Structure formats: C-alpha cells, structure tokens
Amino acid sequence: MADLSGQLGVVVGVANKRSIAWAIAQAAAEAGARLALTYQDVRLQEHVEELAAMTRDPLVLPCDVTHDQHLDQLFETIDREFGGLDFVVHGAAFAPKAELADRFIHTSRDGFRIALDVSAYSLVAMARRARPLMLRRGGGSIVTLTYLGSQRVFPNYNVMGVAKAALEASVRYLAYDLGPDNIRVNAVSAGPIRTLASAGIAGFTDILQVYRERAPMRRNVDSNEVADAALFLVGPGSRGMTGEILYVDAGYHTVGL
Ligand code: NAD
Numbered sequence: 199m200a201d202l203s204g205q206l207g208v209v210v211g212v213a214n215k216r217s218i219a220w221a222i223a224q225a226a227a228e229a230g231a232r233l234a235l236t237y238q239d240v241r242l243q244e245h246v247e248e249l250a251a252m253t254r255d256p257l258v259l260p261c262d263v264t265h266d267q268h269l270d271q272l273f274e275t276i277d278r279e280f281g282g283l284d285f286v287v288h289g290a291a292f293a294p295k296a297e298l299a300d301r302f303i304h305t306s307r308d309g310f311r312i313a314l315d316v317s318a319y320s321l322v323a324m325a326r327r328a329r330p331l332m333l334r335r336g337g338g339s340i341v342t343l344t345y346l347g348s349q350r351v352f353p354n355y356n357v358m359g360v361a362k363a364a365l366e367a368s369v370r371y372l373a374y375d376l377g378p379d380n381i382r383v384n385a386v387s388a389g390p391i392r393t394l395a396s397a398g399i400a401g402f403t404d405i406l407q408v409y410r411e412r413a414p415m416r417r418n419v420d421s422n423e424v425a426d427a428a429l430f431l432v433g434p435g436s437r438g439m440t441g442e443i444l445y446v447d448a449g450y451h452t453v454g455l
C-alpha cells in the first residue's frame with residue numbers, strides 16, 4: 199500500500215460508513231495521511247464527526263459544493279490549519295430523485311443543472327481552490343469517482359450519465375491545465391456498490407446480479423477495492439499518470455457480449 203505519511207488531504211463525499219469516500223479516507227489515514235473531512239449539511243455533521251474521530255487529528259468542516267462561499271471557507275481553513283495540501287478526493291454526486299426514475303427525455307432544466315453542478319462542476323471549483331495550496335507543496339493529486347454510465351446507457355442513470363461524462367472530460371481538461379504545476383487529476387470508475395447513492399434505485403439488486411454474471415471476474419467489487427485504486431492514484435505509485443480513468447469493476451467494462 200502507498201505510503202502517505204506526512205501528506206495532507208481533503209475528502210469530500212462522506213455521508214456514512216458505507217460511503218466509498220469513507221473507505222478511501224480510512225485507507226489514506228492508515229497510509230499515514232492527515233485528513234480534512236467535509237459534510238454536506240448539519241444532517242450529516244454528527245455522523246461524519248464520529249467517523250472522522252477514527253482517524254488521527256482530523257479536521258471536520260462543512261461544505262455544500264454548490265456554494266462558492268462554502269468552498270472558499272473550506273480551503274481557507276485548510277490553508278490556515280494545514281498550511282498546504284497534497285491531495286483531494288472528490289466523491290460528491292447528486293441528481294434530483296425524479297430524474298433517476300422518469301424517462302431521460304423528460305429531464306428538467308433544473309435537474310440537468312443541479313446534476314452537473316454537484317457532480318461535475320464541483321471538481322473544477324475544488325481544483326481551482328486546491329491549486330495554490332498544492333503549489334506550495336510542489337504539486338498534488340486530485341482523484342474523483344465516476345461510473346460507466348458516462349460511456350454507456352444504463353436504465354434510469356439518465357442525467358447522471360451526462361454529468362459523469364462531463365466529470366470525466368473535466369478530469370482530462372484539468373489534467374492538461376494543471377500538469378505543468380505537477381498536479382495530477384484522475385478518476386476511479388467503480389462498479390455498482392450498495393451505498394446511500396444506490397439505495398432505493400429500482401432494480402439495483404438486479405444490476406448487481408448482471409455484473410456478477412457478466413464481469414470477467416464473475417463477482418462484484420467492494421469499497422475497499424475502490425479505495426485501494428484511489429490510494430494508488432493519490433500516491434507516488436501513479437506519479438507518471440494523469441487524465442486517466444481507472445476501472446475497478448471486476449472487468450465488466452471490457453465485455454461486449
Ligand atoms: P454516498 O451517498 O455515500 O456519497 C455521495 C456523497 O455526495 C454523499 O456524501 C453526499 O453528502 C455528497 N453530496 C451530494 N450532494 C452534495 C453537495 N451539494 N455538496 C457536498 N456533498 C454532496 O454514495 P457513494 O456511492 O459512496 O458515492 C460516491 C461517489 O461514487 C459518487 O460520485 C458516485 O457517483 C460514485 N460511484 C458510486 C457507485 C455506486 O454504485 N455506489 C458506482 C460508481 C461510482
């Protein structure tokens with residue numbers, strides 16, 4: 199496993215113990231990193247504080263990624279408390295529930311705007327604010343979480359697929375923009391995992407079963423496997439990689455039939 203001792207990171211997207219971002223935070227903390235964890239709103243504050251307490255000397259801060267003020271505050275506080283930043287883990291995604299149930303053609307203007315704002319623009323907004331802190335450390339690594347629905351159609355994924363396509367393109371444009379600063383930008387594309395973001399999705403159990411049947415490894419993946427890949431992208435093992443989308447899906451994306 200990567201050695202992140204002495205490294206400073208921020209993780210956005212922890213809601214509960216099932217969150218993929220929490221698995222990444224745990225792995226990063228175990229690898230020796232010091233972390234700032236954010237929570238979306240007061241509803242999640244206590245929960246995230248409880249989880250954060252399992253890591254060494256954590257910083258727990260509020261951040262709704264749709265608010266520029268929250269983002270400004272977050273990076274100001276990290277600057278003050280950490281004095282720099284080595285990595286960002288971005289695991290925020292959201293579309294209004296109705297957009298994931300209705301036909302894609304019925305996507306509303308607001309649903310489209312919200313999905314792309316939370317799930318794609320937020321990466322650009324965070325990268326811009328992380329940059330000066332990372333420059334002070336001689337560079338950095340930014341990792342986000344995506345899904346194959348950006349490239350292929352999955353029933354009901356709808357506008358989230360469009361948002362993930364924008365997210366993955368943003369990974370490449372950010373990688374190009376920040377490459378000269380020695381800041382790398384990559385994504386992990388995870389297979390389906392039971393989390394808050396997949397709870398209540400009609401037919402999710404069937405989706406897990408189709409993956410289990412068709413994936414070359416004939417099984418599903420778990421958050422710890424995604425976390426290990428994310429840690430590789432954060433750490434020095436991937437120092438020659440940027441703009442990459444790394445699949446952790448038991449090989450599902452490679453199969454045609
Ligand atoms: P999750 O619900 O635990 O995580 C989603 C997070 O987004 C939550 O912590 C939520 O608080 C946060 N969020 C939503 N709106 C926000 C806002 N306005 N400001 C700040 N944070 C906000 O579910 P998860 O499955 O761990 O999802 C994490 C990431 O992994 C997402 O990007 C998701 O698309 C991606 N992903 C999930 C799966 C899966 O099957 N679970 C598969 C591939 C990719």
Ligand code: IMJ
Pocket residue numbers: 291292293294295298344345352353354355358389390391394395396397399405
């Ligand atoms: C989500 C919807 C439809 C199909 C889906 C998913 N498949 C997978 C997911 C096949 C794997 C989970 N996923 C990859 C996501 O990115 C989920 C994002 C999401 C989930 C919700 C549920 C609750 C809500 N809004 C959401 N916004 C985004 O109200």
